[in-house]
Amino acid sequence: MFKFLKAFGVAALLALPWASPISAAGLEGGNFTSVGDVSTAVCTTAVGESIDLFGNGVYDMVVALQVEVGSPGSGAWNTVAGFTDIFPTASTQFRVRTASTAPNQCFRITVTTDTSGTLYFTTVTDRSTPTEWGGDEANLRTHYRYFDDFQHGTVPITTTHNGMTPSYLVDAGDDAEATVGVIIGNPEGVLQYDHGDADTVQDISTVGFGLLTNGALVSTGITVFETRVHMSQITATHQGIGLSDVIPTDAEISFPDVVGITVTEGPVTTMANAVAFMFDTDQTTDQWGVVALNGNTLQNNSDVYLLGAVPVATTYQIFRIEVDSSGDCLFYINGDLLGALDACVATTAVLIPYWASASTTTTVGSNFIDYVDFWALRPSG
Numbered sequence: 001m002f003k004f005l006k007a008f009g010v011a012a013l014l015a016l017p018w019a020s021p022i023s024a025a026g027l028e029g030g031n032f033t034s035v036g037d038v039s040t041a042v043c044t045t046a047v048g049e050s051i052d053l054f055g056n057g058v059y060d061m062v063v064a065l066q067v068e069v070g071s072p073g074s075g076a077w078n079t080v081a082g083f084t085d086i087f088p089t090a091s092t093q094f095r096v097r098t099a100s101t102a103p104n105q106c107f108r109i110t111v112t113t114d115t116s117g118t119l120y121f122t123t124v125t126d127r128s129t130p131t132e133w134g135g136d137e138a139n140l141r142t143h144y145r146y147f148d149d150f151q152h153g154t155v156p157i158t159t160t161h162n163g164m165t166p167s168y169l170v171d172a173g174d175d176a177e178a179t180v181g182v183i184i185g186n187p188e189g190v191l192q193y194d195h196g197d198a199d200t201v202q203d204i205s206t207v208g209f210g211l212l213t214n215g216a217l218v219s220t221g222i223t224v225f226e227t228r229v230h231m232s233q234i235t236a237t238h239q240g241i242g243l244s245d246v247i248p249t250d251a252e253i254s255f256p257d258v259v260g261i262t263v264t265e266g267p268v269t270t271m272a273n274a275v276a277f278m279f280d281t282d283q284t285t286d287q288w289g290v291v292a293l294n295g296n297t298l299q300n301n302s303d304v305y306l307l308g309a310v311p312v313a314t315t316y317q318i319f320r321i322e323v324d325s326s327g328d329c330l331f332y333i334n335g336d337l338l339g340a341l342d343a344c345v346a347t348t349a350v351l352i353p354y355w356a357s358a359s360t361t362t363t364v365g366s367n368f369i370d371y372v373d374f375w376a377l378r379p380s381g
Contacts, residue, residue, distance in 0.1 A: 027123070030121060033114070035111050038108055040123075042108070043104065043125070051125055052123070052125075053086065053098075057117065057120045057301065061115060063085065065083035067107055072104055077108065107123070108123075118301065120303070129335065144375060148165065153183060155183050170193065171205070184368075190370055191368070191369040194366045195364065195367075206253060208248040208355075209374065218325065219348065222325065226321075226373040227369055228318050229241060229355075230314055231313060237280075238279070238358045239278065239280070239357055240255030242274065243323070243353060244273075244352060245273040245274060252266065255271070272295060277331065286310060290341065305339060309333045326347065328340070328342045329345065
């Protein structure tokens with residue numbers, strides 16, 4: 001179950017403003033294995049800046065939140081009252097959110113008691129809400145953006161964008177019920193793709209955003225992917241919504257999935273770098289989670305990383321991934337920051353939006369994309 005700790009000592013939970021246009025704040029991650037381990041401190045510069053702490057893994061330890069006493073660099077730390085055990089349950093995603101009450105405050109977390117296991121953590125400052133596009137002309141000179149509302153009648157299944165109308169590559173397995181993406185006549189504009197009912201790799205349906213030449217190089221700067229999606233059902237299904245470094249030339253190319261609490265790669269392992277929201281009815285807990293590959297290596301020690309958000313059949317949810325130039329990733333659902341991973345993809349990766357759907361039993365399922373918003377920093381050359 002997703003835990004949101006609300007009682008704060010020196011810091012208080014605040015209603016926070018939206019981030020500044022094209023902002024990039026701090027993110028630190030790592031793991032704890034023994035008493036005395038401490039995270040890299042994260043510091044704020046102004047009153048009211050958010051601090052989000054995420055913890056997950058298989059472990060038995062006590063972790064406390066601390067605030068630096070005096071000016072940054074003093075080396076003196078006090079445990080925040082009420083925050084002596086912030087990640088109390090293993091295999092559960094926790095989010096602790098607080099905010100600075102004075103300029104130049106620094107926070108860290110530390111292990112006070114350890115029995116076993118490894119806890120993975122991420123600390124994020126000033127990113128509790130999505131990075132705004134801003135919409136001004138200056139942003140268009142420094143960033144490029146594709147927004148597709150799927151109002152153009154047919155899916156341009158081609159390798160060439162037509163002006164601001166993106167192109168797509170779609171694929172489906174040999175199962176008769178698996179279908180490639182098509183635009184349907186809903187008033188909001190929708191691209192629909194269906195997975196089959198064969199309960200094999202042949203029932204996968206995939207949608208990709210053009211070619212990798214249309215993709216974003218991570219090291220260039222911030223990359224933002226947002227899409228509004230709903231599913232016809234939340235039973236007997238595997239879903240992946242995110243960014244990939246391959247195009248869907250093979251219907252079996254899907255994001256890693258989860259069985260129980262363990263993440264595994266799919267039948268075709270050609271993705272080297274990918275990050276996605278994931279839901280799989282073979283997992284232990286029915287929640288949206290995230291998966292990531294960095295240079296062919298599963299992140300988060302191949303443990304499930306759940307976000308606490310529950311999928312709801314026939315109900316749209318907004319999924320957003322922000323990737324910084326260092327390969328750090330932030331995950332938002334319906335505008336709320338629910339997770340973060342440091343170095344979740346390689347800085348050399350070129351990523352495009354990618355959707356994949358499959359069955360986990362013999363049941364057909366439909367998926368509906370309302371829109372896609374994809375933008376990134378313009379390359380220098």
